[in-house]
Amino acid sequence: MAKRSIIIDTDPGQDDAIAIALAVASPDELEILGLSIVAGNVPLKRTVDNGLKVLELCGRPDIPVHAGADRPLLEALVTAEHVHGETGLNGVDLPDPAMPVADKHAVDFLIDTIMEHPEKSITICALGPLTNIAVALAREPRIGPRLDQIVLMGGAMAEGGNITPSAEFNIYVDPQAAALVFRSGIPLVVLPLDVTHKAPTTPERIARFAALDNRCGPAYAGLLDFAKRFDEEKYGSVGGPLHDPMTVAWLLRPDIFKGRHVNVEIETSSPLTRGMTVVDWWDVTDRLPNALFIREVDDEAFFDLLVSRFASLP
Structure with missing residues (x-):
């Protein structure tokens, strides 16, 4: 597998x-050019701090962290402390970060980095609301054709929504930004709730992280243990879905996923279905496919990948 250069928008x-x-934990396959941070799960100040803390925990304070949009394009910011806790990283007590925030705004970082690198050499892994990416595309449209692809966690089809009956959180928070990205013509890979709900963080799987002989394994076991409690209470499940890591896992092991190239449109105007991803799975419209929409995963292979890679962390 050729090494990819990625930006993680999160x-x-x-x-x-x-x-x-x-x-x-995958340096042979992925070069992380930086993190571009957006408000979402918690407000921007906390998401920036969390990005710094995670990189320090993983022993990579050299990766730059750029603060970005603190609110959606048009909507009031909706956050998810009810899921992630007040800090966004409840479940482990990490020290205040020592590494500084990069001077450049995340949108400027996205534009400059994409324009400075060869065409089709950068992939964006989008783990939150798509505000930073949408603003960058609006400010500098030339970056769109230069991107290799955007691999994003967001949306849902048969699973319904997790913040409203019809909408997944990341898309709901900034539907206008999502609509711009989905209409951009950039190749998209979408990891929706339909696939993330098929890989629950069972106690046995969390125990595999806790048993790792490093600092990261037990720390991440604590995060997973906290995160699953909301979904267990809400759905009556054993464990909870592990959403965002599937974007990176797809880059590393696309063979363990299955999906279909389809058209996906974003509802922006209806108060009842704001943020809904309207997925033309059965090709019943004349709209052209704009995304590879993933719905199946080998969940055992997914967790085997996570645990084996985490064993190499500090």
Whole structure:
């Protein structure tokens, strides 16, 4: 597998932290150019701090962290402390970060980095609301054709929503930004709730992280243990879905996923279905496919990948 250069656009909660760590633990396949941070799971100040904390936990304070949008394009910010806790990283007590925030705004970082690198050499892993990416595309449209692809966690089809009956959180928070990205013509890979709900963090799986002989394994076990409690209470499940790491896992092991190229449109105007991803799975419209929409995963292979890579972390 050729090495990919990636930018991780993220609003760090527990599952974002797992995704970042998986990318850090895969240096042979992935070069992380930086984190671009957006408000989402918690407000921007906390998501920035969480990005710094995660990189320090993983032993990579050299990766720059850029603060970005603190609110959606048009909507009031909706956050998810009810899921992730007040800090966004409840479940482990990490020290205040020592590494500084990069001077450049995340949008400027996205534009400059994409324009400075060869065409089709950068992939964006989008783990939160798509505000930073949408603003960057609006400010500098030339970056769109230069991107290799955007691999994003967001949306849902048969699973319904997790913040409203019809909408997944990341898309709901900034539907206008999502609509711009989905209409951009950039190749998209979408990891929706339909696939993330098929890989629950059971106690046995969390125990595999806790048993790792490093500092990251037990720390991430604590994050996973906290994160699952909301979904267990809400759905009556054993464990909870592990959303954002599937974006990085797809880059590393696309063979363990299955999906279909389809058209996906974003509802922006209806108060009842704001943020809904309207997925033309059965090709019943004349709209052209704009995304590879993933719905199946080998969950055992997914967790085997996570644990084996996390064993290499500090």
